[in-house]
Amino acid sequence: MSLRASLESSVMQIWQRRSWRACLLLPLAWLYGALLLMRRLLYGLGWLRITHLPVPVIVVGNIFVGGTGKTPMVIWLVEQLRQRGWRPGVIARGYRADLDQVAQVLASSDASVVGDEPLLIKQRTDAPVWVGRSRVASAAQMLHEHPEVDVVISDDGLQHYALARTIEIQLSDARGHGNGWLLPAGPLREPASRRADFFVVNRSAPSEQPAALAVPTGSEVSAAPEVPAVSAEPFRSVYQMRLHAEFAEQFVQRSQRQALSSLPHNRRIIAAAGIGHPQRFFDMLNSYGVVLADTIALPDHYDYRSNPFRHVRADMILITEKDAVKCGGTHELASDARLWVVPVVVAIDQPLLDNIVEKLRGPSTA
Numbered sequence: 095m096s097l098r099a100s101l102e103s104s105v106m107q108i109w110q111r112r113s114w115r116a117c118l119l120l121p122l123a124w125l126y127g128a129l130l131l132m133r134r135l136l137y138g139l140g141w142l143r144i145t146h147l148p149v150p151v152i153v154v155g156n157i158f159v160g161g162t163g164k165t166p167m168v169i170w171l172v173e174q175l176r177q178r179g180w181r182p183g184v185i186a187r188g189y190r191a192d193l194d195q196v197a198q199v200l201a202s203s204d205a206s207v208v209g210d211e212p213l214l215i216k217q218r219t220d221a222p223v224w225v226g227r228s229r230v231a232s233a234a235q236m237l238h239e240h241p242e243v244d245v246v247i248s249d250d251g252l253q254h255y256a257l258a259r260t261i262e263i264q265l266s267d268a269r270g271h272g273n274g275w276l277l278p279a280g281p282l283r284e285p286a287s288r289r290a291d292f293f294v295v296n297r298s299a300p301s302e303q304p305a306a307l308a309v310p311t312g313s314e315v316s317a318a319p320e321v322p323a324v325s326a327e328p329f330r331s332v333y334q335m336r337l338h339a340e341f342a343e344q345f346v347q348r349s350q351r352q353a354l355s356s357l358p359h360n361r362r363i364i365a366a367a368g369i370g371h372p373q374r375f376f377d378m379l380n381s382y383g384v385v386l387a388d389t390i391a392l393p394d395h396y397d398y399r400s401n402p403f404r405h406v407r408a409d410m411i412l413i414t415e416k417d418a419v420k421c422g423g424t425h426e427l428a429s430d431a432r433l434w435v436v437p438v439v440v441a442i443d444q445p446l447l448d449n450i451v452e453k454l455r456g457p458s459t460a
């Protein structure tokens with residue numbers, strides 16, 4: 095495990111309990127909470143501008159710092175809405191994207207320029223994908239270039255209140271809300287009582303038991319400042335999401351596949367992941383009977399400019415799709431026959447899609 099990944103893991107462990115270390119940071123968390131409240135009030139009072147697009151907007155995000163499965167959820171949403179006759183487009187910030195203005199993401203784009211997650215979404219869905227610091231500007235340009243888009247999906251952006259939204263989907267995972275405190279005393283970007291239209295819990299391995307999720311009640315919602323950009327009445331149902339993987343594809347020749355359940359036990363297989371919660375990937379592989387000799391937890395959004403596998407002894411190295419979109423940037427990694435990519439497929443309770451479509455269509459006139 096790299097030093098940065100080790101530090102991230104240590105911080106996450108601190109944030110899971112209300113320890114004395116976390117308590118020392120409570121004054122800063124209170125200050126952060128006051129700034130959040132002030133910002134939301136400014137939007138609620140109309141002093142900060144909220145832009146409404148001519149098409150519905152779905153925001154997929156989380157309040158827990160780190161990965162909870164937003165990108166697989168966005169891919170699933172694009173695919174499912176298409177089957178229902180919608181023509182979705184995606185906007186994203188693009189983590190550490192090297193952009194001065196909004197840009198369209200192509201399947202051949204450089205992940206270091208547009209961001210790894212937007213590139214993965216483009217490669218998986220071929221939907222219009224635009225990135226930029228301003229989600230409002232990205233959405234406006236996308237709609238101008240792609241007038242066929244009739245619903246905008248924002249990958250992350252719950253806190254980007256400048257963009258009005260029709261639906262909010264808030265994701266969490268087995269970590270729940272940690273110790274329930276705001277940054278930096280806890281892992282939350284916003285209070286656990288924050289409203290949303292739909293709550294989705296990511297359980298990617300059968301062994302994962304999600305922590306208790308504090309879904310806002312009516313009284314908790316009313317305590318938050320009113321923001322016109324956010325739906326006022328939350329659905330109280332919590333939907334389950336699982337990430338499934340059946341096979342691995344050799345990175346240098348993606349047509350070569352092996353079922354995870356049939357990977358040989360006499361070969362040295364390791365797994366590596368540069369995602370927000372690497373252990374979820376490792377647990378998922380274990381649940382399919384993959385015998386791992388070792389694991390490598392890399393920092394989230396690891397850029398692969400340096401090869402972390404150069405001195406690793408392994409017959410196979412299993413990586414995520416998010417890591418794979420960056421491995422082609424260097425010849426050493428692009429030609430490493432040990433690398434095998436594990437694509438994941440999302441499964442979510444069917445009523446979620448029905449309720450999303452119903453809300454997109456608006457109230458019935460019958």
